[in-house]
Amino acid sequence: MSLGFTEILLIALFILIVFGAKRIPELARAMGRASYEFKKAKADLEAESRDFMNAAENAAEAKEAKRGTAA
Template identity: 45%
Template sequence: MQNLGWQEILLILIIILLLFGAKRLPELAKGLGKSMKEFKKATQEAESTFKQALEEEDNKQQSARRENPAPRPVETPKAPESSETTSSETTQR
């Protein structure tokens, strides 16, 4: 979608002026401003609620990790290394 140039914006404003008249334009602009303000406020509220829910979920996960830490891997004992004397003794028997 292309950006609007100054000619297109001027044409739109003239059409709006013809449709609504000069007396109603300030009322329309005021209503539009209030609507935009309410929309921004609602958007910020939704965003803060979403962030708060994410933080609560992270806190729950962190507290669950603290209460139930992951089990540590079990180390198996290493077998004694066979020496040459042991292997030579076994062959003589």
């Protein structure tokens, strides 16, 4: 299912009528900022989870090495 030219034109006309011509640039900027913040938060969470996994792997390796020298 894809949107045709007519559907896109109707959606744009509806947005223009509802929000007005002056508010559309403000809304676009706000959506751009929100998208940027979302991507930034996603990257931060990925980095944090990667660090957590590395720390867990290092702890497991250290525990295994300690167990290997004690035996």
